[in-house]
Amino acid sequence: xxxxxxxxxxxxxxxxxxxxxxxxxxxxxxxxxxxxxxxxxxxxxxxxxxxxxxxxxxxxxxxxxxxxxxxxxxxxxxxxxxxxxxxxxxxxxxxxxxxxxxxxxxxxxxxxxxxxxxxxxxxxxxxxxxxxxxxxxxxxxxxxxxxxxxxxxxxxxxxxxxxxxxxxxxxxxxxxxxxxxxxxxxxxxxxxxxxxxxxxxxxxxxxxxxxxxxxxxxxxxxxxxxxxxxxxxxxxxxxxxxxxxxxxxxxxxxxxxxxx
Numbered sequence: 001x002x003x004x005x006x007x008x009x010x011x012x013x014x015x016x017x018x019x020x021x022x023x024x025x026x027x028x029x030x031x032x033x034x035x036x037x038x039x040x041x042x043x044x045x046x047x048x049x050x051x052x053x054x055x056x057x058x059x060x061x062x063x064x065x066x067x068x069x070x071x072x073x074x075x076x077x078x079x080x081x082x083x084x085x086x087x088x089x090x091x092x093x094x095x096x097x098x099x100x101x102x103x104x105x106x107x108x109x110x111x112x113x114x115x116x117x118x119x120x121x122x123x124x125x126x127x128x129x130x131x132x133x134x135x136x137x138x139x140x141x142x143x144x145x146x147x148x149x150x151x152x153x154x155x156x157x158x159x160x161x162x163x164x165x166x167x168x169x170x171x172x173x174x175x176x177x178x179x180x181x182x183x184x185x186x187x188x189x190x191x192x193x194x195x196x197x198x199x200x201x202x203x204x205x206x207x208x209x210x211x212x213x214x215x216x217x218x219x220x221x222x223x224x225x226x227x228x229x230x231x232x233x234x235x236x237x238x239x240x241x242x243x244x245x246x247x248x249x250x251x252x253x254x255x256x257x258x259x260x
Contacts, residue, residue: 003224004257009209009237011253013043015090015114016171016208016240021070022049024060025244029073035249036085043086044249045114046074047171047240051094052102054121056128061094071110088113092171094120095161103165116171116208116240117161119154131176139179147183151176155192162199169238170200172210172221179216193226201233211252212242220256 017032018025029046036044048070049061062070074089081087090113093103107115121128122145129141131150142150154176162170173193177183185193200207207230213221222230230237241251 002257003209003220003227003255004237006257009239009256011239011250011257012041013045013086013239014041014241014243014250014253015043015045015169015238016047016092016116016210017044017243017249018048019046021062021066022060024058027246029070029077031246032243032249033077033081033085033087035243035246037081039250041085041250043088045088045090046070047090047092047114047116049094050091050103050106051096051120052106053096053099054094054128055126056121056130060120060130067091067110074113090114090116092116092118093161093165093167094118095157096121096123097157097160098123100161100164107166114169115165115167116169117158117165117167118171119158119161119176122150122153132178134179142177142180147177147180148186148189151183151185151189152192155189155196159192159196159199162196162203162205167205169206169208170196171208171240172213172242173207174222174226175210175213178213178221194229197226197230197233197235200230201235204236206236206238208240209237209256210240210242211256212248214252214255220252 019029020026051061071089078087122131130138210221241248243249
């Protein structure tokens with residue numbers, strides 16, 4: 001059974017793609033464009049990672065210099081493939097509520113095809129934990145802090161970020177703790193999610209349907225229960241594969257919609 005009707009989501013655009021520039025994906029930008037063309041897509045939006053003030057053992061985002069290179073490459077590819085596929089330079093902002101002013105300055109320093117908002121890291125005693133990591137040591141540390149506390153902070157911060165930053169889409173809303181076992185949403189988590197969806201509706205911010213979830217849990221991020229709530233709020237939906245290798249561009253899009 002399809003999740004979306006034929007006019008409810010555009011599956012001709014993959015709006016969430018990473019490359020080797022983020023230090024945890026592989027492949028050159030042009031390889032992703034070639035994969036999108038081979039998959040029959042009309043548009044590809046790169047959504048490379050921005051983080052600021054994160055104390056973590058691995059760099060999973062672009063430097064300022066890399067963002068300048070990234071923007072130049074996107075413009076080059078857009079010109080080269082004009083008339084065949086639209087290519088855009090977007091950014092996935094990893095939320096750090098202690099650095100919102102600097103985040104705004106960064107966003108204003110470039111032109112973006114799309115600005116996505118995500119919550120990747122959790123601050124604890126001067127360090128940060130990656131809430132989307134599959135590494136056993138990260139999962140153990142997250143479990144020790146407790147799912148409830150992590151999710152309440154994540155969703156409280158996301159709501160503040162939506163109110164303070166100008167963004168176009170919220171990415172993989174329920175992906176934090178995706179590799180932890182036994183995560184259950186409480187009434188308070190649902191209250192915060194409802195507040196986030198209401199704020200998105202107020203600002204006409206789209207909800208990303210991130211198909212990488214199919215590989216992790218058999219349904220997209222966010223789950224169908226959140227999608228149903230978003231639908232009642234009148235939100236727009238956009239599709240993203242969260243590809244970290246060229247062959248994943250447009251991955252699982254066919255599961256979102258019955259094409260007949």
